[in-house]
Amino acid sequence: MTTLGVLMMAYGTPRNLDEVEPYYTDIRRGRKPSPAELADLIRRYEAIGGVSPLHDITERQARAVEQALNARGDATFRVYLGMKHTEPRIAEAVAGMRRDGIDRAIAVVLAPHYSAMSVETYHKQAREAALDGGPMLHCVNEWHLEPRFLDALAARVEEALRQCHRPEEAMVIFTAHSLPARILEMGDPYVDQLRESGEAVAQRLGLVHYTFGWQSAGRTQEPWLGPDLLATLESLRAEGYREVVVCAQGFVADHLEVLYDIDIEAKHRAEELGIRLVRTRQMNDDPDFVRAVADVIEGAKRDAGW
Numbered sequence: 001m002t003t004l005g006v007l008m009m010a011y012g013t014p015r016n017l018d019e020v021e022p023y024y025t026d027i028r029r030g031r032k033p034s035p036a037e038l039a040d041l042i043r044r045y046e047a048i049g050g051v052s053p054l055h056d057i058t059e060r061q062a063r064a065v066e067q068a069l070n071a072r073g074d075a076t077f078r079v080y081l082g083m084k085h086t087e088p089r090i091a092e093a094v095a096g097m098r099r100d101g102i103d104r105a106i107a108v109v110l111a112p113h114y115s116a117m118s119v120e121t122y123h124k125q126a127r128e129a130a131l132d133g134g135p136m137l138h139c140v141n142e143w144h145l146e147p148r149f150l151d152a153l154a155a156r157v158e159e160a161l162r163q164c165h166r167p168e169e170a171m172v173i174f175t176a177h178s179l180p181a182r183i184l185e186m187g188d189p190y191v192d193q194l195r196e197s198g199e200a201v202a203q204r205l206g207l208v209h210y211t212f213g214w215q216s217a218g219r220t221q222e223p224w225l226g227p228d229l230l231a232t233l234e235s236l237r238a239e240g241y242r243e244v245v246v247c248a249q250g251f252v253a254d255h256l257e258v259l260y261d262i263d264i265e266a267k268h269r270a271e272e273l274g275i276r277l278v279r280t281r282q283m284n285d286d287p288d289f290v291r292a293v294a295d296v297i298e299g300a301k302r303d304a305g306w
Contacts, residue, residue, distance in 0.1 A: 003076045004306060005097045005105030005135055006069070006297055008062050009090055009122040012083030013054040013255060017042055019086070026085045037219075044260045054255035055086070060285040061110065061253070061293070068294040075301065078102065084122055094129035106300045107139040108293070110252050112149060112197065114142035115190035117179050138304035140296060142189070144197040148292035153197070153249055154204040155288065156280035160245040161205075163278045170243040170278075171236055172210040174198035176250025177257060178217035178224045191225065197249055209241075215248070215266075216257040229262070230269050237273040244270065245278050252283040 014023040020042055024033045033041070045051060059081065066079035078100070082093030097105055109122045123139045130137050143149060161167040176194050183190055195212060202210045213232040217224035227235070229246070236244060246266065248258055262279050270277035283289035 002104075003078050003100075003102060004301065005100075005102035006066070006077055006079040007082055007090070007093055007097070007105050007107040007126055007137065008065065008079050008110065009082050009084065009093075009107065009126065010058045010110045011054075011255075012086030013052040014045070014086065015055050016051055017045060020045060023085055044256060047264055048256065048259040052255045052259070054253055057253045057255075057284050058083075058110065061290070064285045064287075064290040065293050065297070068290050069297060072294070072298070074298070075306075077297070080105075082126070084125070090122065090125045091129040094126060094135070097135050098133055103135050104304075104306055105135045105137055106297050106304070107137045108143070108296060108300065109140070110293075111250070112142065112144040112146070112252070113176065113190055113193040113250060114144075115179060115183060115188050116186065117183055117188070118177075118190070138300055138306070140300045142193060143293075143296040144193045145200060146292055146296050146299075148288065148295050150197065150200050150204065152283060152286070152288040152292055153247065153280075154201045157201060157207075157245060157247050158205055160247070160278045160280045164243045164245065164276070166243060168208075169241075170209065170245055171241045172202070172207055172245045172247060173213045173229065173232060173236075174201070174210065174247050174249050175213045175215045175229055175262075176248070178214035178226065178228070180218075180220070181223040181225050183225075194250060198247075201247070201249070211236075216261050229266050233266065233270050233273055233275060233277075237275055241275065243276045243278070245280065247280045248282070252289065254282045254284060258282060 014020045062079045062081045069077040080093040082090035107126050109119045164170040213229045214225045215229040
């Protein structure tokens, strides 16, 4: 039976504090951060224990998805992991498939919602790497409405609401990583897709109180999508809310934007405002999420006619 490749792509993260500067430089397209910028980022990593768990989680996700796909018995799959900003790079993963004789592969980013400024940049790197002898790639653009993904999100929101003193009065905030606001002029689907998945979860649970917010905006001069989560908390306090559930639906693993931006920064601001903040559990390599990603890949295989 021919083996079908899966190119699983993720953002990447420094594995220790020594890797923070080259990682930050890579994100900034080769421009080194100032000493103050570097010190601030290192401080954030130190606040969550000195290192992000993202690298290990992403590796576990890849192995778990591979096992789940092969357990179904419909085909033989091999998952290759490629990172955008750290090793192993996307191009390295594509080269690895080529060396192993993989001639067809499903390319999927561990980000459910499509944007030309996020998901498409991964696919571009993968396609460019595949020009040098393959493999043939079938790219998955979005999977924000995959039923098992929505089920997993809904289960975590429901779980978080049970931790609230008055769950029927708590506000659920669906958040995602902000992007430059110019995507709105580009007709980019990112904002609409985030609303679609949040609305689908709200419908599953019959939510009355829910809204959408943004987090982790880049530190550039141009405007980014808002309102920011911290501003959203202030507005909700003014409206009388005392409990909120933050569902970081745009992220699928624990990392700095969750463990610092929500668990430390947002919780601190919530406490100052007299609001109790409960965050939903991240997907990580939980079986329900692994099954969801396996479904996405199986669907892409059918769409490709493979």
